Each structure stands twice: as C-alpha cells, then as structure tokens.
Amino acid sequence: MAFLEFARGLKVTLSTMLKPPTTIQQPEERRVLPERFRGKHALHRYENNLERCIGCFLCAGACPAECIYIEAAENDPNNPVSAGERYARIYEIDELRCIFCGFCEEACPTGAITLEPVFEMSDYERGGMIFDKAILLDPPRPQAVAAET
Ligand code: SF4
Ligand code: SF4
Structure with missing residues (x-):
C-alpha cells in the first residue's frame, strides 16, 4: 500500500518535471494580460488638451470603496481646464x-x-499610493500645445 502511494506520487513528479516552468521572470519577461484587465487608473484629455473630467462626482458616487476624492471648481x-462648466x-x-x-x-x-x-504599483509609504492628477492625468499633447502658442 505504501509503495503504491509512493509510486503515485513519483508519477506526478515525473510527469511535471519535464514540463516548461510557469514562472515568469518579471520584469525581463511580461505576462500577456487578459483583454479586460483592470489596473492603474488614468485620467484622459480630449485632442485639444482639455481635460475630459468635468468634476461631476459620478465616479466617486459609484465607488463602493469610497476611495475617490474630488474637489470641483468652476x-x-x-482659460478653461475642462470641456464642461x-x-x-x-x-x-x-x-x-x-x-x-x-x-x-x-x-x-x-x-x-x-x-x-498596468499592475506595477508599489510604494514604501501608504501616502504614496494616493494617486493625484500629477500621476493620473495624461500629459498634454505636444501638437496641441504648439498650436496654442
Ligand atoms: S468626476 Fe468622475 S465621473 Fe465625473 S467626469 Fe470626472 S472622472 Fe468622470
Ligand atoms: S473601487 Fe472605486 S476607484 Fe476602484 S475601480 Fe472600483 S469604483 Fe473605481
């Protein structure tokens, strides 16, 4: 009986030892993420560089974790910042x-x-994981900046 158990265990070992390892050598290797993967947030602009966010608070209202903080301004x-009021x-x-x-x-x-x-998010301090507009917002598009000047 003990030998049978041993043989069964050995069979599992032998059947897996020739398979390629599943470990991915991050960051040299990158895992292909699922199409609908949800990671780090981003705030976007329109083509003319105006911010898409109109400070309506709907995202904060929908957030079950209450982790979005917004202060809106007119x-x-x-010299508008966004496309809304x-x-x-x-x-x-x-x-x-x-x-x-x-x-x-x-x-x-x-x-x-x-x-x-994007899942690579880490910090040594809790405060570093509160992402503000400096981190979230798309940088201005250079061509739109050039057109404005
Ligand atoms: S406040 Fe939130 S829901 Fe409203 S526009 Fe900005 S990102 Fe979208
Ligand atoms: S927990 Fe809040 S901030 Fe995070 S994805 Fe959900 S709604 Fe967005």
Missing part, C-alpha cells in the same frame, strides 16, 4: 483601498477615467 471661460481641481484615488471593480469607469459620462492594463 472653469474660467477664457466645472473641472476637477483635485482628483485623488487611494489605490490601496481600490478593489479595481471598474464602477468608476462605467459611471463616467465623458470617458475621463479608465483602468489601464
């Missing part, structure tokens, strides 16, 4: 509280917030 009509003066996401459910993305009426296929 746009200056002569208001914009997000402060937009922060606590990525440590986020459960990456994607509800914020679904709730957003302007496509301003998305979850990107």
Whole structure:
C-alpha cells in the first residue's frame, strides 16, 4: 500500500518535471494580460488638451470603496481646464483601498477615467499610493500645445 502511494506520487513528479516552468521572470519577461484587465487608473484629455473630467462626482458616487476624492471648481471661460462648466481641481484615488471593480469607469459620462492594463504599483509609504492628477492625468499633447502658442 505504501509503495503504491509512493509510486503515485513519483508519477506526478515525473510527469511535471519535464514540463516548461510557469514562472515568469518579471520584469525581463511580461505576462500577456487578459483583454479586460483592470489596473492603474488614468485620467484622459480630449485632442485639444482639455481635460475630459468635468468634476461631476459620478465616479466617486459609484465607488463602493469610497476611495475617490474630488474637489470641483468652476472653469474660467477664457482659460478653461475642462470641456464642461466645472473641472476637477483635485482628483485623488487611494489605490490601496481600490478593489479595481471598474464602477468608476462605467459611471463616467465623458470617458475621463479608465483602468489601464498596468499592475506595477508599489510604494514604501501608504501616502504614496494616493494617486493625484500629477500621476493620473495624461500629459498634454505636444501638437496641441504648439498650436496654442
Ligand atoms: S475601480 Fe472600483 S473601487 Fe476602484 S476607484 Fe473605481 S469604483 Fe472605486
Ligand atoms: S472622472 Fe468622470 S465621473 Fe468622475 S468626476 Fe470626472 S467626469 Fe465625473
């Protein structure tokens, strides 16, 4: 009986030892992520560089983890930040509280917030995982900046 158990265990060992390892040597090797992977958030702009976010709070309202903090402000009509009446003066996401459910993305009426296929997020301090606009927002498009000047 003991020998049978031993032989069964050995069979498993022998059948797996010739298979290629499943370990991925991150970061030299990259795993192909599923198409609908939800990772780090990003805030987007329109082609003309105006921010898509209009500070409507719908994403914060939909968030089950209450990890989105927004302060909205009125746009200056002569120098608007966003395409709406208001914009997000402060937009922060606590990525440590986020459960990456994607509800914020679904709730957003302007496509301003998305979850990107990026999972490399870490910090030594909790505060470093609160991502603000400096981290989340797309950089301005150079051609639009050149056209404005
Ligand atoms: S993915 Fe879900 S938990 Fe994370 S910020 Fe969006 S709504 Fe909140
Ligand atoms: S990201 Fe979208 S839903 Fe959230 S405040 Fe901005 S426009 Fe509204």
